Amino acid sequence: MMLMALTLNMVSYLGRKEFPLDFQLGVYKNVIVVAAQPEDDGLKTLYSGLRSVLPTEVQVIEPDRSKTFEKFLQDWAKNNSIKRYREELFMGFEINQPPSPSIVYYQGYYVHSEPVAVNIFLNAHIRAKLGFEYSLESGVIPCSRLLGDHDSQVYSLLIIQLAFFSLQTIIICWLIKERVSGTKKMESFTGVPIWLSWLTNFLFDLGLHVACAAILWACLLTQRTVQELTTQLPLLVCSQLLFVLDALPFCYLYQMLFVRSTLAVFVLIVFTLLDFFVYVDLSDVPESDAIAYTRLVLKSASPHTLFWYHQDLLQYPTLQDAVPVFNKNVLFTFIHAIACWILLFAVEYISVLGIVYRCIQRYMTRRIEKFGRGVDIPTATESDEDVYQERQRILHSGFDDLVRTDALILVNVSKKYIINTKVLTAVDNTCLGIPKNECFGLLGQNGAGKTTIFKILTGEYASTSGHVYFNGLSLDSNLFKIHQMMGYCPESDLLCEDLTGRESLYLFGRLRGVPESSLKAVTDDLLKAVLLEPHADEKVEYYSLGNKRKLSTALAVIGDPQFVMLDEPTSGMDAMAKRAIWDLLQNVRSLGSTLVLTSQSMEECELLCTRLTIMVGGKLMCLGSPQHLKTKYAQGYTITVHLSQGSLFSINSTVDYLSHIFKHSEIFNEMDSYLHIQVPPDPHPLSAVFQLMEKAKKDLQFEHYTVQQTSLEQVFLMFMQENSV
Numbered sequence: 001m002m003l004m005a006l007t008l009n010m011v012s013y014l015g016r017k018e019f020p021l022d023f024q025l026g027v028y029k030n031v032i033v034v035a036a037q038p039e040d041d042g043l044k045t046l047y048s049g050l051r052s053v054l055p056t057e058v059q060v061i062e063p064d065r066s067k068t069f070e071k072f073l074q075d076w077a078k079n080n081s082i083k084r085y086r087e088e089l090f091m092g093f094e095i096n097q098p099p100s101p102s103i104v105y106y107q108g109y110y111v112h113s114e115p116v117a118v119n120i121f122l123n124a125h126i127r128a129k130l131g132f133e134y135s136l137e138s139g140v141i142p143c144s145r146l147l148g149d150h151d152s153q154v155y156s157l158l159i160i161q162l163a164f165f166s167l168q169t170i171i172i173c174w175l176i177k178e179r180v181s182g183t184k185k186m187e188s189f190t191g192v193p194i195w196l197s198w199l200t201n202f203l204f205d206l207g208l209h210v211a212c213a214a215i216l217w218a219c220l221l222t223q224r225t226v227q228e229l230t231t232q233l234p235l236l237v238c239s240q241l242l243f244v245l246d247a248l249p250f251c252y253l254y255q256m257l258f259v260r261s262t263l264a265v266f267v268l269i270v271f272t273l274l275d276f277f278v279y280v281d282l283s284d285v286p287e288s289d290a291i292a293y294t295r296l297v298l299k300s301a302s303p304h305t306l307f308w309y310h311q312d313l314l315q316y317p318t319l320q321d322a323v324p325v326f327n328k329n330v331l332f333t334f335i336h337a338i339a340c341w342i343l344l345f346a347v348e349y350i351s352v353l354g355i356v357y358r359c360i361q362r363y364m365t366r367r368i369e370k371f372g373r374g375v376d377i378p379t380a381t382e383s384d385e386d387v388y389q390e391r392q393r394i395l396h397s398g399f400d401d402l403v404r405t406d407a408l409i410l411v412n413v414s415k416k417y418i419i420n421t422k423v424l425t426a427v428d429n430t431c432l433g434i435p436k437n438e439c440f441g442l443l444g445q446n447g448a449g450k451t452t453i454f455k456i457l458t459g460e461y462a463s464t465s466g467h468v469y470f471n472g473l474s475l476d477s478n479l480f481k482i483h484q485m486m487g488y489c490p491e492s493d494l495l496c497e498d499l500t501g502r503e504s505l506y507l508f509g510r511l512r513g514v515p516e517s518s519l520k521a522v523t524d525d526l527l528k529a530v531l532l533e534p535h536a537d538e539k540v541e542y543y544s545l546g547n548k549r550k551l552s553t554a555l556a557v558i559g560d561p562q563f564v565m566l567d568e569p570t571s572g573m574d575a576m577a578k579r580a581i582w583d584l585l586q587n588v589r590s591l592g593s594t595l596v597l598t599s600q601s602m603e604e605c606e607l608l609c610t611r612l613t614i615m616v617g618g619k620l621m622c623l624g625s626p627q628h629l630k631t632k633y634a635q636g637y638t639i640t641v642h643l644s645q646g647s648l649f650s651i652n653s654t655v656d657y658l659s660h661i662f663k664h665s666e667i668f669n670e671m672d673s674y675l676h677i678q679v680p681p682d683p684h685p686l687s688a689v690f691q692l693m694e695k696a697k698k699d700l701q702f703e704h705y706t707v708q709q710t711s712l713e714q715v716f717l718m719f720m721q722e723n724s725v
Contacts (some may be wrong), residue, residue, distance in 0.1 A: 002548070003251070006119040007078075010109070019121040019325040024116065024119075024604050025055055025058060025090070025116055025120060026650070028090060028110065028116075028535075030088060031058060031059075031088060031089075031090035031091075032058075032060075032061060032088045032089050032090060033054060033058055033059070033060050033061075033092065033093070034060075034061055034063055034069075034072070034073065034089070034091075034092035034093070034105070035047070035050060035051075035062075035095075036058055036062055036063050036065065036069070036093075036094065036095065037062065038096075038097070040094050040097050040202060042097070043095050044130045046095060046125065046128040047095060047123055047124075048122035048128070049094060049123070049124040049125065049126075049127035049128040049132070050095075050120070052124075052127060052132055053120050053123045053124050053127065054120065063092075063491060064405050066085075068134040069092065069094040069105075073092065073105070073106070074125045074630065076089070078088075085134075086107065086109045086587055086693060087109065088277060089107060090106070090107050090110065090113065090117075091104065091105055091107060091113065091116075091117040091120070092104075092105035093121060094566060096467065101405055102121075104117050104118060104121050105117075111271075115138065118427075119138045122136050123135050123136050123237045123283040129497045132395075138436075144222075163212070163216065164209065164212070164213075164240075164243075164244070164247075165272070167208065167209060167212065168247055168248075169265045169268065169269075170249050171205055171248075171251050172251050172254065172255045172261065172264055172265065172268070173261035173264070173265065175201075175251070175252065175255040176255050176258055176260070176261045176264060177261060178496070179255070179256070179495065181336070181492025181495065181496060181497065182199075182276050182490070182492070182495070183494065183495070183496040185494055186488070186490075186494045186495075186508070186555070186710070187511065188483060189458070189483050189486060189487070189488040190483065190484070190511035190512050190559075191481070191483040191484025191485075191486075192506060192511055193480060194345065194348045194349065195345070197707060198252065198344065198345075198348075201252070202248055202249075202252075205248050206244065206245070206248065209244040210244070211656065213240055213241070215243070217237060217240075218402055218403075233249065238330075240625065242330060242334075243333070244334045245333070245337055246333045246336050246340070248589060249337055249340035249341045249344055250336075250337075250340045250341070252344050253343055253344045253347070254268065254339050254535070256347055258679060272716070273457075280451075285314040322620060363560070364459075369660045375613035377582065378576040384620070384622050384623065386622065386624050386628075386632075387613075387620045387621070387622065387623050390431060390432060390433065390620075390623055391431040392540055393433065394409065394410075394411055394431040394432070394433055395412075395431060397410070399472075402433060402469075403469070403471070404474040405433065405435060406434060406435050406436075407434060407435060407436040407470070407471055407562070407563070407594045408432075408434040408457070408468075408469070408470055408563065408594060409433050409434075409467075409468070409469040410430050410431060410433075410453075410466065410467075410468055410598070411431060411434075411466055411467045411468075411469070412429045412430070412431060412455075412465060412466040412467075413427055413429070413430045413431075413453065413456060413463050413465070413466035413468060413617075414427055414428060414429050414430070414457060414459065414463060414464050414465045414466055415427040415449075415452050415453070415463055415464050416464045424616075425450050425618050426449045426452040426618050427453050427456070427463070427618045428449075428583050428617070428618040428619050429465075429466070430453060430466070430619075430620060432613075432616075432620070432623075434594060434596065434611075435594075436592070436594055437589060437590075437592055437593070437594060437659060438589075438594055438595070438610045438611060439585070439589050439594075439595040439596075439597060439609050439610050439611075440594075440595065440596050440597065440609065440610070440611050440612065440613075441597045441598070441599065441605045441608070441609035441612030441613070442454060442596065442597070442598045442612070442613060442615065443598075443605060443612055443613065443614045443615065443716060444614060444615035444616060445616075445720055448615040448616055448617065448618070449615050449617070449618040449619075450598055450615050451491070451567075451598070452597070452618075453615070454565065454567055454598055456468065456475075457475075457565060457596060458486070458488055458565050459475060459479050459482070459483070462476075470482045470485060470486075470562075470563060471485065471562065480629070482563075485561055485562040485563055486561055486562070486563045486564070486565060487555070487556035487557055487558070487559070487561035487563070487564045487565070488551045488556055488564075488565045489549075489553050489555070489564075489565065489566045489567060490554035490567055493549065493551075493552050494552075495540045495548060495551060495552065495555075496540065497540045497541035498539065498540075498541070499539070500503070500536065500537050500538060500539055500540065501527065501532050501535060501536045501537070501538065501543070501547075501551050502523060502527065502536045502537055504540065504551060504555060505522075505523040505526060505551075505555065506519060506523060508555050508558055509522060509523060509558050509559060512558060512559030512561070512573075513559060514558065514559050519589070524681065526554045526557070526558060526584075527554070529554070529576055529580060529583070529584045529587075530550040530553060530554045530577075530580060530581060530584060531549070531550065531556070531576070531580050532547060532550050533550060535547055544572075546572045546573045546574065546577055547571040549570065549571060549572055549573055550573070550577060550581070550616055551568060552569070553566070553569045553581055553584070553585075554584075556569075557584065557585075557588050557593075560588075560591060560592075560593065561593060562593060562594065563593065563594050563595075563596070564585075564588060564593050564594070564595045564596070565596050566585070566595060566596065566597045567598050568598055568599055568600060569581060569585075569597070569599075569616050570582075570599070570601065571600070578601075578604070582604065582607055582608060585597075585608055586608065591605075595608070597609060602712045602713040602716065605626065605712065606626045606712050609625075609626060610625060611623065611624060611625055612624075612626060612629070614629075614715070614716055616719055616720070621719050622715075622719070629715050629717060630709055630711065630712060631709075631710065633710065633715045633718060635642070635678075635680075635681075635710045635714060636678055636679050636680040636681045636684075636710070637678075637679045637681070637684070637686070637689055637707050637708065637709060638677070638678055638679075638707075638708045639658075639676070639677045639678075639679055639689070639693065639705060639706070639707055639708075640674060640675070640676050640677075640705060640706045640708070641654065641658070641674070641676075641677070641702055641703065641705045642673060642674055642703045642704050643673040643674075643675065643700075643701055643702045643703065644673075644703045652677060653700075654675060654700055654702065655667055655675065657696060657699070657700060658675075658677055658696060660678045661692050661695075661696065662677065662689075662692065663683075664680050664683060665677050665678060665680070666678045682686050686707075690707065693707065
């Protein structure tokens with residue numbers, strides 16, 4: 001609004017014939033002038049001229065002749081308040097006999113006080129020399145008075161254009177921030193179509209521009225400069241509307257080239273000004289085919305440059321003469337806008353659906369086969385029986401049977417890269433089925449392929465080969481439908497930092513179709529469940545890492561999606577927050593959602609996952625429930641014995657006794673009165689271990705003991721060690 005007001009003020013000055021501001025004392029109220037009447041008769045005429053110039057309502061005080069003029073002013077300030085000295089004592093005149101100079105004093109507190117004081121003293125001299133009927137008028141002369149009428153009109157339109165240019169830079173900055181922060185990406189996971197997202201943006205921005213244009217033109221109609229455009233005014237207004245229709249898709253397309261909004265605005269300003277100055281220089285060059293082609297290129301470069309060409313309408317005296325030029329601009333604007341929309345949607349669909357990748361996929365596959373000749377490329381050979389059985393079930397069962405039993409199906413999914421003519425396999429022919437209401441965990445060290453397969457499932461990466469199905473829908477051809485069924489918590493928080501936590505939940509709740517009547521209750525329940533109630537109305541930019549993870553998890557589950565993809569949801573959280581998130585996810589699964597989880601916490605996987613897998617080198621190394629994996633890959637039992645104080649049996653005798661009853665056992669830690677023994681599972685079943693330990697407790701009289709099964713973390717480390725070897 002400030003920029004629009006400044007624009008209106010600047011345009012109102014262009015072309016005016018009178019002074020916008022006269023340098024006269026009458027515009028100032030309640031001012032005091034200090035002027036001493038000279039004793040010399042030759043100077044009394046000058047003093048009389050000065051009094052005639054001063055308005056009658058102005059108070060004139062005589063200084064004390066016993067003091068210098070400056071001393072009088074200082075004493076006056078001391079005797080009166082500083083406020084009166086600054087606001088009321090406007091100017092002073094010390095008239096001296098030549099060759100001593102006369103001095104004009106002015107108060108710097110007032111704007112234009114210096115030229116007003118000088119103007120009054122000059123008028124006093126004029127009246128003293130020429131007569132009281134003469135006077136000098138001075139004021140502000142606008143730069144537009146140096147221009148002709150046509151140039152004044154052109155620069156009026158230029159200033160109007162600058163106001164709309166500022167609106168478009170704001171749009172560009174916001175779109176870049178939305179894209180870089182990941183908010184645009186998260187919106188796509190709600191299933192909102194690309195065309196609907198951009199249509200919503202376009203209608204809002206168009207309404208904003210039309211409202212500003214209506215206010216601006218309504219105000220400009222009162223200005224003489226615009227009133228002179230009587231014939232071309234309707235065409236100029238239509239040209240402004242066409243410019244907006246063309247500039248908006250250009251801004252949407254242009255912002256995709258940058259990740260920093262300041263750089264985008266700077267480049268656009270420099271490019272547009274250079275384009276404009278080139279056009280001005282070409283206007284003085286004789287018309288030719290080369291010049292016409294150059295102008296066509298300049299028009300195609302930016303709709304902001306196209307606006308300069310609307311000033312051609314001002315060259316024609318009648319409306320009929322200007323219509324052909326207007327029609328030519330309309331046609332070119334229409335073509336330019338359509339081209340921007342086509343490029344915009346092409347870039348959007350390429351980035352979201354991976355169309356380019358899929359188009360060159362066959363070519364890449366041939367390159368992989370070419371470079372792979374003579375190279376030992378790993379293939380999917382399962383060493384684990386459970387993984388093998390899962391592959392056989394996926395490959396040999398009917399598709400309809402699989403859809404009835406599994407909500408998420410992966411069929412021979414592979415992801416390969418070519419790096420320096422070498423083939424890198426990130427995911428190797430993975431076959432997997434995840435039933436409904438299951439929480440499936442993906443575990444593995446960095447570089448094992450779990451993040452790659454996770455991004456394939458969310459549609460961020462396209463697989464080199466294989467297929468993924470959600471509820472029987474292929475991920476390749478039904479990405480938007482699948483996103484409508486999917487909630488996503490990414491590894492890095494993709495949040496709009498200008499919104500509060502509550503506003504973020506409101507936004508994504510509406511996008512996911514939560515009824516407006518229950519939206520507040522759903523939001524409040526989620527905020528309470530993730531322990532964000534105290535920070536619900538704070539901006540996200542002030543959230544800690546843990547609170548951002550809480551909000552990302554809440555956004556993933558709002559609207560009860562059928563599939564929830566969680567990439568390390570509790571990283572950076574304290575113990576209480578983790579427990580709250582685990583309770584929330586268990587409730588979400590109980591309501592019918594299928595969860596896919598990656599995590600570095602073995603405790604989290606044991607608590608949440610009904611099944612999990614450990615990936616090494618892009619392969620599934622094991623598959624099953626946490627208890628099944630601990631039993632299958634058990635390394636025995638860990639027995640901890642707490643010896644009694646003052647026991648008759650020493651640690652050495654206890655070690656000898658336990659080593660005798662548990663063959664092939666290993667003592668791996670002795671500390672104070674604690675003894676840790678690793679017992680192999682064969683030939684010692686769990687029941688036999690407890691029987692032998694109860695007998696040993698009676699014989700050795702130690703205080704108590706514990707028997708622990710192999711933990712999931714030990715199973716994970718076992719696979720990591722085997723891979724490193």
